[in-house]
Amino acid sequence: MLDIIKVLISGFGENLRIFVLTLAMAIPLGLVITFGSMTKFRPIRWITRVFVWVIRGTPLMLQLFVVLYAPGLLFGIPMRNRMMATLVAFVINYAAYFSEIYRGGIESIPTGQYEAGAVLGMTRAQIFFKVVLLQVVKRITPSMGNEVITLVKDTALSRVIGVAEIIMVAERYTKQGLIGPLFSTGLYFLLFNGLLTLALGWIERRMDYFRA
Amino acid sequence: MAILEVNNLGKSFGATEVLKDISFSLEKGESLAIIGSSGSGKTTLLRCLNYLETPDRGSIRVNGEVIFDAANAGRMSVADLRRNRLHFGLVFQSFNLFPQYTAFQNVVLAGELLAREQPDYKANKKRILDGIHENGRKLLASVGLSAKADNYPHQLSGGQQQRVAIARALALNPDILCFDEPTSALDPELTGEVLNVIRALAARSTTMIIVTHEMQFARQVADNVLFMDKGVIVEYGKPEDVIDNPKQERTRRFLENYTNG
Numbered sequence: 001m002l003d004i005i006k007v008l009i010s011g012f013g014e015n016l017r018i019f020v021l022t023l024a025m026a027i028p029l030g031l032v033i034t035f036g037s038m039t040k041f042r043p044i045r046w047i048t049r050v051f052v053w054v055i056r057g058t059p060l061m062l063q064l065f066v067v068l069y070a071p072g073l074l075f076g077i078p079m080r081n082r083m084m085a086t087l088v089a090f091v092i093n094y095a096a097y098f099s100e101i102y103r104g105g106i107e108s109i110p111t112g113q114y115e116a117g118a119v120l121g122m123t124r125a126q127i128f129f130k131v132v133l134l135q136v137v138k139r140i141t142p143s144m145g146n147e148v149i150t151l152v153k154d155t156a157l158s159r160v161i162g163v164a165e166i167i168m169v170a171e172r173y174t175k176q177g178l179i180g181p182l183f184s185t186g187l188y189f190l191l192f193n194g195l196l197t198l199a200l201g202w203i204e205r206r207m208d209y210f211r212a
Numbered sequence: 213m214a215i216l217e218v219n220n221l222g223k224s225f226g227a228t229e230v231l232k233d234i235s236f237s238l239e240k241g242e243s244l245a246i247i248g249s250s251g252s253g254k255t256t257l258l259r260c261l262n263y264l265e266t267p268d269r270g271s272i273r274v275n276g277e278v279i280f281d282a283a284n285a286g287r288m289s290v291a292d293l294r295r296n297r298l299h300f301g302l303v304f305q306s307f308n309l310f311p312q313y314t315a316f317q318n319v320v321l322a323g324e325l326l327a328r329e330q331p332d333y334k335a336n337k338k339r340i341l342d343g344i345h346e347n348g349r350k351l352l353a354s355v356g357l358s359a360k361a362d363n364y365p366h367q368l369s370g371g372q373q374q375r376v377a378i379a380r381a382l383a384l385n386p387d388i389l390c391f392d393e394p395t396s397a398l399d400p401e402l403t404g405e406v407l408n409v410i411r412a413l414a415a416r417s418t419t420m421i422i423v424t425h426e427m428q429f430a431r432q433v434a435d436n437v438l439f440m441d442k443g444v445i446v447e448y449g450k451p452e453d454v455i456d457n458p459k460q461e462r463t464r465r466f467l468e469n470y471t472n473g
């Protein structure tokens with residue numbers, strides 16, 4: 001019993017690894033994609049928006065397979081590291097989703113905020129980072145929270161390319177006639193998402209001091 | 213010499229000509245009221261002065277220096293644009309305070325950011341920032357809001373927000389302060405406090421351009437009044453002439469709406 005729990009915990013460690021690393025990379029990459037999708041330079045804007053459309057319009061499960069097999073098939077450099085392939089697919093996928101949330105948030109800020117900064121002699125970068133950004137963060141925190149919780153559950157998809165995440169390791173016990181471990185994996189997700197919900201609530205309360 | 217000279221300014225949005233050959237000048241210490249019905253181009257004119265719109269024709273001089281000329285508008289560098297627009301301040305109809313900053317922070321933010329560009333900023337950082345903060349406190353006091361310095365915009369009434377916005381615009385010490393209907397977004401009982409602040413500025417000979425529908429106020433405060441209609445200046449002169457004895461039929465018709473109502 002204790003052994004089973006140890007195995008499950010180490011499996012969930014893989015889920016958490018995917019979760020943390022994906023967030024750490026997709027949050028900034030998403031902002032880069034947002035700037036691409038909002039630039040005045042049309043070719044870049046067009047390419048970025050098509051890219052986002054493709055990533056959001058196809059299953060993450062399929063993207064995992066593509067990242068795992070495409071380098072080998074196209075360039076003769078097989079992707080051996082399954083965790084690496086998982087992270088590449090997850091980061092790209094989530095950065096695309098985040099970028100659309102960021103864009104919605106940025107576009108929802110009234111132009112008066114930009115103009116007020118501009119007439120006070122601020123540079124475009126100052127207006128973005130000192131005036132607009134925190135207002136955007138406040139506005140998008142609820143939608144980002146939803147995405148983050150979805151990400152926790154999506155990490156289980158990595159099993160399709162052979163990452164030994166929690167559901168994959170738990171399923172092995174069913175072959176020994178044990179169904180309990182598989183069902184119990186839900187508790188790990190529930191518990192972690194409960195903690196995340198608390199953390200997200202805390203972040204939202206931290207920005208309660210102003211209205212935007 | 214006039215502090216501001218606007219020459220033959222023109223601006224179109226697509227096929228609509230919003231400003232047609234606007235020329236006027238302003239002396240240092242003068243307050244100019246701009247009146248006119250909605251859609252006559254008043255806001256667009258102020259936005260052109262503040263580089264929020266680029267005029268298609270004409271030029272703008274401040275203290276004799278050409279700071280805008282439509283003939284070579286595309287060639288102005290970003291740095292020049294930022295420096296030139298600091299000749300002007302703008303108080304918006306809708307305040308546009310920064311919601312995540314307190315009243316005090318709203319007033320000092322731009323000054324703090326600009327100070328970083330001073331060559332001696334690193335060496336004298338504390339003294340420079342102290343000076344900016346001292347000035348910010350004085351400005352909040354001058355608009356009667358010392359007690360609200362640490363309040364966020366959503367904790368202030370519309371009239372208080374607009375007074376903070378005025379202090380914020382004054383903080384960079386512009387040569388010419390522009391107001392775009394500063395009381396139009398306010399409940400009637402809150403307009404007085406804002407108008408009083410502007411009156412006090414006029415009494416201290418602040419150079420101002422005030423777009424307003426408050427005729428009584430314009431008559432008291434303005435040195436000159438400019439009536440605009442459909443993108444042209446119809447009448448210009450002393451308030452007692454333009455408001456009390458308009459020569460033009462269009463001015464008379466416009467003013468009737470105020471005296472009757």
Ligand SMILES: Nc1ncnc2c1ncn2[C@@H]1O[C@H](COP(=O)(O)OP(=O)(O)O)[C@@H](O)[C@H]1O
Nearest residue numbers: 225228230248249250251252253254255256257
């Ligand atoms: N960005 C814009 N694009 C198109 N038309 C505009 C724009 N800004 C103003 N206008 C038009 O220009 C005219 C003058 O507007 P405005 O300067 O706001 O007048 P006022 O401030 O006197 O009411 C109006 O007809 C308005 O619809």
Ligand SMILES: [Mg+2]
Nearest residue numbers: 254255256393
């Ligand atoms: Mg207007």
